[in-house]
Amino acid sequence: xxxxxxVLTGAAFASLALGATTALAAPAxxxxxxxxxxxxxxxxxTVNQAPVGSLGTVxxxxxxxNGKNCVATIRSTPGTAVDMSTWIYVPDxxxxxxxxxxxxxxxxxxxxxxxxxxxxxxxxxxxxxVQVTDSNCAAKKxxxxxxxx
Numbered sequence: 001x002x003x004x005x006x007v008l009t010g011a012a013f014a015s016l017a018l019g020a021t022t023a024l025a026a027p028a029x030x031x032x033x034x035x036x037x038x039x040x041x042x043x044x045x046t047v048n049q050a051p052v053g054s055l056g057t058v059x060x061x062x063x064x065x066n067g068k069n070c071v072a073t074i075r076s077t078p079g080t081a082v083d084m085s086t087w088i089y090v091p092d093x094x095x096x097x098x099x100x101x102x103x104x105x106x107x108x109x110x111x112x113x114x115x116x117x118x119x120x121x122x123x124x125x126x127x128x129x130v131q132v133t134d135s136n137c138a139a140k141k142x143x144x145x146x147x148x149x
Contacts, residue, residue: 039072040070041070055125055128067115069121071110080104085107086107086122088119092118096112097111119136
């Protein structure tokens with residue numbers, strides 16, 4: 001009987017230690033596993049962003065060296081693949097780029113040449129969509145719209 005009690009006591013301490021370790025560990029999906037720079041490239045600096053409800057954020061980035069903008073839609077909490085999109089449009093040049101599909105963490109990158117131009121951009125996660133028009137130019141006032149389909 002002494003052996004059984006020792007084994008049970010050891011098992012109880014092991015279980016407590018494992019539980020304490022698990023309780024102290026951060027949840028795997030507490031923060032996004034990526035950044036706009038990981039999606040677009042390290043030379044791209046975030047110049048604007050728009051929330052996609054509580055599901056994530058669409059980021060507009062710019063690379064001063066090559067004059068390109070990049071957009072990426074990043075989920076707040078990565079998980080099971082869901083419908084996601086990201087897009088960017090330059091009205092002056094009619095240049096457009098997009099990425100859409102079922103993704104676990106982010107949609108993108110999508111690149112356009114945007115130096116000295118206003119840009120329209122946006123994205124979606126599940127059924128929540130955001131679009132920003134007349135963005136990042138001094139000549140016009142930016143407009144933001146969020147809607148659910």
